[in-house]
Amino acid sequence: xxxxxxxxxxxxxxxxxxxxSDFGHSVMCVDVDQKKIESLKKGVIxxxxxxxxxxxxxxxxxxxLHFSTDIQSAIxxxxxxxxxxxxxxxDDGSADLQYVLSVAEDIATHMQGYKVIVDKSTVPxxxxxxxxxxxxxxxxxxxxxxxxxxxxxxxFLREGSAVYDFSNPxxxxxxxxxxxxxxxxxxxxxxLYLNETPFVTTNIETAEMIKYASNAFLAxxxxxxxxIANLCEKVGANVQNVAKGMGMxxxxxxxxxxxxxxxxGSCFPKDTKALAxxxxxxxxxxxxxxxxxxxxxxxxxxxxxxICAAMGxxxxxxxxxxxxxxxxxxxxxxxxxxxxxxxxxxxxxxxIRAFDPEGTKEGGWRFEDIExxxxxxxxxxxxxxxADAVVLLTEWNQFRSLDFDRLxxxxxxxxxxxxxxxxxKCMLEKHGFRYYAxxx
Ligand code: UDX
Numbered sequence: 001x002x003x004x005x006x007x008x009x010x011x012x013x014x015x016x017x018x019x020x021s022d023f024g025h026s027v028m029c030v031d032v033d034q035k036k037i038e039s040l041k042k043g044v045i046x047x048x049x050x051x052x053x054x055x056x057x058x059x060x061x062x063x064x065l066h067f068s069t070d071i072q073s074a075i076x077x078x079x080x081x082x083x084x085x086x087x088x089x090x091d092d093g094s095a096d097l098q099y100v101l102s103v104a105e106d107i108a109t110h111m112q113g114y115k116v117i118v119d120k121s122t123v124p125x126x127x128x129x130x131x132x133x134x135x136x137x138x139x140x141x142x143x144x145x146x147x148x149x150x151x152x153x154x155x156f157l158r159e160g161s162a163v164y165d166f167s168n169p170x171x172x173x174x175x176x177x178x179x180x181x182x183x184x185x186x187x188x189x190x191x192l193y194l195n196e197t198p199f200v201t202t203n204i205e206t207a208e209m210i211k212y213a214s215n216a217f218l219a220x221x222x223x224x225x226x227x228i229a230n231l232c233e234k235v236g237a238n239v240q241n242v243a244k245g246m247g248m249x250x251x252x253x254x255x256x257x258x259x260x261x262x263x264x265g266s267c268f269p270k271d272t273k274a275l276a277x278x279x280x281x282x283x284x285x286x287x288x289x290x291x292x293x294x295x296x297x298x299x300x301x302x303x304x305x306x307i308c309a310a311m312g313x314x315x316x317x318x319x320x321x322x323x324x325x326x327x328x329x330x331x332x333x334x335x336x337x338x339x340x341x342x343x344x345x346x347x348x349x350x351x352i353r354a355f356d357p358e359g360t361k362e363g364g365w366r367f368e369d370i371e372x373x374x375x376x377x378x379x380x381x382x383x384x385x386x387a388d389a390v391v392l393l394t395e396w397n398q399f400r401s402l403d404f405d406r407l408x409x410x411x412x413x414x415x416x417x418x419x420x421x422x423x424x425k426c427m428l429e430k431h432g433f434r435y436y437a438x439x440x
Contacts (some may be wrong), residue, residue: 323338341393415434
């Protein structure tokens with residue numbers, strides 16, 4: 001059993017801490033936010049993530065998992081310290097490292113012996129060395145010479161299936177500079193090691209790069225199929241069948257080939273921008289990634305153009321929107337396509353009626369007065385009341401089996417825009433809808 005402190009109890013920290021405690025380790029999750037820690041101590045989880053509450057409750061009962069605001073004790077009492085604080089984007093697209101480096105300072109200030117310092121946050125290449133320098137400088141100032149190692153251990157969690165992903169990863173990436181740290185990390189992930197999960201052991205910089213290169217590649221793959229979808233619409237091809245045919249080639253793979261309104265979330269938009277910035281700082285241009293970022297922005301607006309092309313002038317038209325979050329099974333609104341698409345619809349004169357099972361109306365809309373043009377409904381059938389069109393924007397399961405007669409009953413007109421390609425044209429037409437999809 002390892003003694004682990006996880007500093008930062010946000011999305012990554014909380015999931016990592018909870019599952020590591022479930023692996024049998026003793027885990028102390030720390031956060032500066034007193035209110036958050038108080039509610040976590042009562043078993044109240046601040047984010048919507050399926051399965052997380054159950055393992056938090058179980059491991060709190062077994063006393064494997066604890067929550068605290070006392071960073072000093074957490075550092076003194078534990079051998080392995082995970083840094084899982086935020087790295088929000090700065091105006092220039094680069095990642096803001098102030099929270100990561102401030103935790104490094106805390107660790108150096110309070111450590112009394114050997115520590116393994118693990119970077120779990122997604123950080124630019126070179127951060128591991130910055131953390132190392134920061135810790136060394138403070139130890140020097142303290143006049144002590146404790147040994148420590150820095151490890152890069154990027155996470156590949158998908159929101160909505162984060163607990164599963166952490167417990168069943170396709171690989172564990174460990175960037176280390178010493179055998180001692182590597183042995184400690186293999187102990188942390190012993191359960192996975194025994195399961196024969198592949199371990200990629202490498203240096204710190206390579207591990208940091210694996211994370212960015214993976215996320216940017218996936219963002220590029222989605223953008224590629226989105227552009228192919230746009231072309232399919234022009235030439236009369238069906239993008240779903242194109243993706244199926246492409247995906248059967250193992251070299252391409254069938255995942256992440258679903259065309260839609262553009263990728264969002266807390267990772268792809270941020271990581272693609274950060275990677276492009278890292279490249280520019282090193283006098284390199286990642287042209288594919290820079291184009292991906294631009295094409296993804298265009299894709300969101302293209303959805304609005306699609307709606308306008310079908311419906312004409314949107315002035316006074318009522319549009320019912322199903323789903324606001326960037327993907328299903330999360331309450332996360334960060335960089336959700338809805339944040340661009342809905343204000344644009346409103347700008348063009350539309351009135352919105354929206355429903356999302358978890359997404360909030362405080363989501364961060366781009367212009368303030370959008371709320372005057374938007375009603376938040378209590379369920380999926382309420383959005384279609386007096387509506388001219390229904391737009392399926394996020395593919396929550398409950399939108400996959402709609403009662404179309406009920407949906408259509410209160411509508412003024414009969415447009416249905418399926419921006420996630422959930423349904424078939426013939427099915428919707430049978431129920432009297434005019435159906436539009438993406439790339440079909
Ligand atoms: C992603 C990565 O998958 C994960 O490995 C990393 O650690 C964090 O970022 P996440 O942001 O939770 O995870 O969501 P993901 O399921 O990857 O979807 C990202 C976005 O791409 C969503 O907006 C989704 O709707 C979109 N997407 C995904 C598509 O439009 N088409 C696809 O085929 C797949």
